[in-house]
Amino acid sequence: MAYSEKVIDHYENPRNVGSLDKGDDQVGTGIVGAPACGDVMKLQIKVENGVITDARFKTYGCGSAIASSSLVTEWVKGMSIDKAMNIENSQIAEELSLPPVKIHCSVLAEDAIKAAIKDYQSKQAKGVAASATVGHEAPTAHGREARTE
């Protein structure tokens, strides 16, 4: 299969690989996909005053999946969470010139950023409610994301 130059660039020089402290209240974590399908993406964002100041990813998957998640971390840095929530998979697929068989990689990247934002938001909501009682809980599941039992 022939890859676009942008996919190869992100695969060979992935942006923002790594992890943020998932226990940090300002960090949202989204884990989507399944090993059975050959892709799992973990996307994390750090939010300050409603703006994403940092983003990290780790991806188990093909080159297009790695490129899709790398691209999203690059895009969302400096973006408000409201704007990041509106990222659509078609924009990712277009930017990376993904062939039809790889569109699901862009869908997964969209799911991952949305899951990370929702995780951050639920932490904030819980943080307010729980501030009088105990600390925060581990990230909870959203949509198509994976669940730790």
Add this chain to the structure above:
Amino acid sequence: MTVKTPIYLDYAATTPVDERVVAKMLPFFTDAFGNAASRTHSFGWTAEAAVENAREEIAKTVAADPKEITWTSGATESNNLAIKGAAEYLREHGNHLVSVVTEHKAVLDSLKHLERNGYSVTYLGVDTKGRVTPAQVADAITDKTILVSVMLANNETGVIQPLAEIGAVCRSRNVLLHTDATQAFGKIPLDVDAMNIDLMSISAHKVYGPKGVGALYVRRRKPRVRIAPQIHGGGHERGNRSGTLNVPAIVGFGEAARLAREGMPEESRRIRGLREHLWSRIESELTHVHLNGDHAHLLPGHLNVSFAYIEGESLLMALKDVALSSGSACTSASLEPSYVLRAMGLNDELAHSSLRITIGRSTTLAEVDYIADLLGTHVNRLREMSPLWEMVQDGIDLNSIQWAAH
């Protein structure tokens, strides 16, 4: 030491035609272009003599009689002809067949076709090393069973089945045995009598012959095996398979078989040595690697390895100078990883993380070291990028996670 790229390590997919084979073939495209079925002139006689010489070479390679070799267009046709042809011919005697879940699609799809037409098929499972036992075959045979089809060596893993023992079971129960020997032919010694093989599919392009030509071995005595032809026409090939013979390709197949047979001891020793060198480097330089198959029963050139927690296609991208195959879903149109590896009980992470490296006649030690070096670098790089690897490092059991399919 430098190597010339790209490096070809996908010899199980196909092989280059040996130059000695090409040289033998060339005259039959031009000067000796006759139709082997032309009985009235020397052009036909020359072609026929060349075809019969090639038939002898094939027969000699598998310890058969030349009259037992039927030319086909390749192993897919041979598998179709053997399975559908035997089932159709023996319809009055029964409608049950026995095969194995890890067979090639040409066998499985032929069997599915029969199932749609009133036959029933028992598909035997394999153990974690990819093997089936003679006892499984014995248990599956009923008084309605007309054919057992078990491949000699698997295309994805190179695992060799205990075919002689399975052949003994079939013979004692009076059931015909077909084997798809496409991968094994020319790589390991083969004796159709010693193994009690009744029908056997083989192909030229896996053994440095041309594409588009294969053969079906059809036993002629003890017992005499009959098959219903699937291609009708001029009654060529004793009525088993009509159609003008592809003389240059057949000549090439014969020469390729001769070279494979005569060079087998030396070539298999050399290729096995390279395979063992590669595996020992992988095993000693990386953790969480898994050889898929039965190391004690492998074709010399096959190495199917899973690199846990990284996905096969992303690894192929890193090995872009090297031509090889992956069991990953991403290399197929469906999202299912290799059905062969799944049948061996491999979990999804390992099935998606597999590479098939197949070594052949032209492979050098420098090439094998080149890919071992690349694997050492890129497996670690991709693991640093893998959330599964991170979870495992954190002590999380991946099986405890409820993954949502997408």
